[in-house]
Amino acid sequence: MGEVNEPRSECPINAAIEAFGDRWTLIVLRDIVFGDRRYFRELQAKSIEGIASNILADRLKRLVRSGLLTREDARPGQRARYSLTEPAIQLVPVFAQLGSWGLRHRPTSSALNARAVLLEQGGPALWQEFMDELRREHLGSELPARSPSVRERLNAAYLAANGSS
Amino acid sequence: MGEVNEPRSECPINAAIEAFGDRWTLIVLRDIVFGDRRYFRELQAKSIEGIASNILADRLKRLVRSGLLTREDARPGQRARYSLTEPAIQLVPVFAQLGSWGLRHRPTSSALNARAVLLEQGGPALWQEFMDELRREHLGSELPARSPSVRERLNAAYLAANGSS
DNA sequence: CCTTCCGCTTGTGATTTGCAACCGCTCGTT
DNA sequence: AACGAGCGGTTGCAAATCACAAGCGGAAGG
Structure with missing residues (x-):
């Protein structure tokens, strides 16, 4: 403890x-x-x-x-x-790299992969956008929101992959 | 087991x-x-x-x-x-992101930090160069070597930070 | 009052960890 | 032939951690 x-x-x-x-x-x-x-x-x-x-x-x-x-x-x-918190939000690039690695080197489901693929294709620019989004939701930051949100896009990718399988 | x-x-x-x-x-x-x-x-x-x-x-x-x-x-x-193996070599970007995160959000030693800083500043281009170097050393790949090696540079940064402290 | 949902806590056994000592093997030296 | 150093581990044990299931006190709704 x-x-x-x-x-x-x-x-x-x-x-x-x-x-x-x-x-x-x-x-x-x-x-x-x-x-x-x-x-x-x-x-x-x-x-x-x-x-x-x-x-x-x-x-x-x-x-x-x-x-x-x-x-x-x-x-x-x-x-x-x-x-x-801000340190946790800054784990987004870590998640992106872990996802890319798992995607490439382990057997995974195509539906759950969709998010990792999108996050990889979007690159650092998309990660930043997602982090700003998280700052808005979790830290109450006042940055202007974009639409559609990154999470909406990630979920759409997941649902598309899920529906087609 | x-x-x-x-x-x-x-x-x-x-x-x-x-x-x-x-x-x-x-x-x-x-x-x-x-x-x-x-x-x-x-x-x-x-x-x-x-x-x-x-x-x-x-x-x-x-x-x-x-x-x-x-x-x-x-x-x-x-x-x-x-x-x-190749999957392990492809952990280099994961290590780079973990190092960047630890550097920023945890108390660490400046000497050991030097490598993470360099790896961060070098970005994906340096990571690729380092991965090629690892392929040469561990997989016996036939790619041409550059000099000085990335590891030599990382170690030099560490020693410099260590000496000056 | 009774039920439902809330964030947990409390057992219980199984697994994993950390620590230290020890093992069988090979090689170079004497 | 005997020895010691170096090699990659194994073994035993106590302590910590994990996984599973059940239960708990407070709050809100009917």
Whole structure:
């Protein structure tokens, strides 16, 4: 529970691994970023990998403590909403590279691939646009919104691939 | 030991996490890619994070089984050399993004940062050059070599940052 | 009051980790 | 032939972590 562990090394790659290098943390963040899930039950019930509630609770706590998420508090029994912080939003390029790699080197479903393909084709420009979108939704930034949103486009790609299969 | 586990989902990001999403696998690959270590004892003794020999043995086995490394066999008692495969070489952009993120959002040492900074500044062009270099060293590809090598430059940046601190 | 939904917590056993010691093999030296 | 150093690991054990299922107290609606 209480791990104020000093890092194993001061290498930036190791720092990233210590922040989200386990089997669940990035999955949770992925669902918030791409799946637009912001509530506990939503994250648990819609999880395609089937995360257990205690693991989810633990990861959310750690992510809040490590500054990757904020929890907009609600009294017990109320819906508590989680929001991405700027460091978490800046994981978009990491997700894009992970998706590209998985796409190319592992067997994956064509429907779920569609998003990774689009994110790869869009390149850094699309990533930036998506990050601005996330800043608007999660940080309440006042940047002008574009239409259609990147997430709408990513979901459209997924649905198109899903429908045609 | 015997995990022929089917994947939790067919999502490309999840596939990447299942391949190297734990606290040690990427560390081992990082030391092979950037530290030019190719032998068991070398990987264990020079590890700044201090990996244990049983964990290292397990990860090397898994990486060979999953097609990210090859082991050039030697008779027992002989040095066995590990080489990167093409999928592992294509992790360079992933490492670059992880390094950039860790650099920006976690406390890290300026000396170890130097490599991540250079890799970031060089961008995709430098990543490609580095990947070609790795193909030459690990796959025996016949591409012409450039001088100085990317690794030499990365190490020079590290030493410069280390000397000045 | 009763049901439903909310974010979790609490067991329980199985798996994985970290640590240290040890092993069988080969090679170069004496 | 004997030795020591170096090679890639294995083994045993305790501690931490994980996965699965069930349950819990508060709040809101009927």
